[in-house]
Amino acid sequence: MHYLNISFSHKNSTMEIREKLSYPDDEHLHACLSKLNESEAINETILISTCNRMEIFCSCSDIVLATQHIFEKLTARAEISIEELEGRADIFDDSSAIHHLFSVASSLDSMVVGETQIAGQLKDAFRFSYDKGHCGQKLARAMHNAFKCAAQVRNATDISSKPVSIASVAVAKLKSVLESVEGMKALVIGTGEMSEITAKHLVSNGADVYIMNRTKEKAFVLAQECGAKVLDFDQLSKAVNEFEILFTATSAPEPIITDEIIKSCEFDRYWFDLALPRDINYHKGERINLYQIDDLRTIVDENRGLREDEARKAHTIVGRSTVAFFEWLDTLNIEPMIKDIYSKAFEAAKIESDRVIKNKYIPKEYEQEIRKMSEQVIKRFLHDMTSKMRSVSQDSKSDMITGALQFLIKNEKQEIPDKYKCEHDLSIAQRGSK
Structure with a gap:
């Protein structure tokens, strides 16, 4: 079994490429995952x-086959040549794939290092795939350890001590252009996490904030939480020509603001499109200052420099966590444990055979027969149990079973052989000693 990660990000792809590769709704995402798992080379995705x-x-x-299959499916969806996709993608396998996953979960690969949204986005992606049956135990192990690594990074470094996100960077960019937003009218379209962060930042800086969303009930909830007002979505074509400030971050598959609804105004407008696919598509020069995700790199680079020392500490944790993960995987092989169980049982049989012969309960000339009989009894007794152990080794509960076995085969000094040590050891031993 191998791990494989194919990544298109702000580091290697333009917004246009990422836009074509995006999956804005669950229906398309479910269909894509189903197609990816059609390959005989791919188990979980x-x-x-x-x-x-x-x-x-x-x-x-x-x-090799899995990579080829993935690129074929992506090129069919995005209508981008395989050659271009292969030229842009970062491809990670096995240990490098796990290291990359842990780095992403720890926000070290984010445009804004230390941002807190990515962990939640990863959890949502994993939960969706798991619930739909597209992934199981193999990826669950990796994802659970990725979240564990991210928690260690947050606890051991100050990289997320002052949470920053693309939304807060966008507001910072606005403030750098206007110096102050106090008293200015601002429209926030969408009610997701990005919109929530934006609205709270704008309200805290004195802007007169309105929330707009296709589902008005969600807009009311966010507005109440942020201290903002609500505007009906059907007033969008009018609002874009009345508000000085506009932030949009919806999951719409097509642009919601286009040339058809934009009119000339006698004031400057500052628009921030934080969506992908993009929400704004216009070609007029109507005193509109449009900023998109990739336009925020200057502030992002400054943020990266300030957090460089903490990032180095975090990378060390990610490296150690990657090594620990593969060491732990090695412990999950059931066969060495079964071998040790038989070995311990045969040793016990030998000790008991030697005892009864020494005490002359059985004549010494029957020593070989006694030992052979004892071992045969042990094999017959353990056969059904070891068969069940092998059969559940691929089940979702196998890690728990493996941990219990590790506890059972430890020696009298409460020590477990190095080859069996894993994260379950301490917790199981502590529970057993209470």
């Missing part, structure tokens, strides 16, 4: 699609 990245993470039996 997770796909994460955000404004800054589209990544496919899978377990596979053949890296």
